[in-house]
Amino acid sequence: MDEEVKFILDSTKESMEASMVHLEKALVKIRAGKASPMMLSTVMVEYYGSLTPLSQVSNINTPDARTISVQPWEKTLLTEIETAIMNANLGFNPMNNGEMVIINVPPLTEERRVQLVKQAKSEAEDAKVGIRSARQEANKELKSLEISEDRLSNAEVDVQELTDNFIKKVDAILSVKEAEIMKV
Incomplete structure (x- = not known):
């Protein structure tokens, strides 16, 4: 039974990492003032x-x-x-x-910078939705397993910790990109 829980946690982590990779690719395409x-x-x-x-x-x-x-x-x-x-x-x-x-590459206007920050925030929110969706899927799979309430509770706590860590990473990446965009 523990192998199944570990497998669910690993696949959830993979899914969350995929959301992060997608976010990083999307943010690279958002222009931040300097040529690339x-x-x-x-x-x-x-x-x-x-x-x-x-x-x-x-x-x-x-x-x-x-x-x-x-x-x-x-x-x-x-x-x-x-x-x-x-x-x-x-x-x-x-x-x-x-x-x-x-x-x-023309310098960005203040108005355009604000638009790009909004776009970056939107991409970050999409990544968070992907992460939360992976959490929801993991919790659903965990409940379908026939394990004790304590094990289920512990596994759900692990999934939540994973989710919180990835959400923090998204916020950190977003704040770096935001600073990069707003830097004149």
Whole structure:
């Protein structure tokens, strides 16, 4: 019986960790003032008839905090890349110098920073919902086991501790991202 409880706790922890991974990926995509190659992670380029991620057809760098440079491996892709970046609707205005595409990342306005913080909070809340849902599922599975009330109670306390720890991690990650976004 203890193996089943341990299995439920382990699978719950895995599920909660998956929510954290999803949160971190979502927060990376939220722009925080300085240029990052991840800002272009959603850009797809037409390459030999199929849509290909920009990172697979070019080298993406950030020479400074306000600039992203995209150097394609084939010069013929320059206009394709420029068009793809504009069509991605990221709010960037790419410039083509014949060698590479250069994107100047404009500084965020206060209003935009507040919007991004709201977006980050929304992503954090989604992660918390995922964590709570994993807790609910675990408690349901624990109740279906035929174990004593004491064991059930102890297992539920373990699940709650796991939940509390993950919620604290989400809050910590959110506060770091919030500070990063609001930093001028």
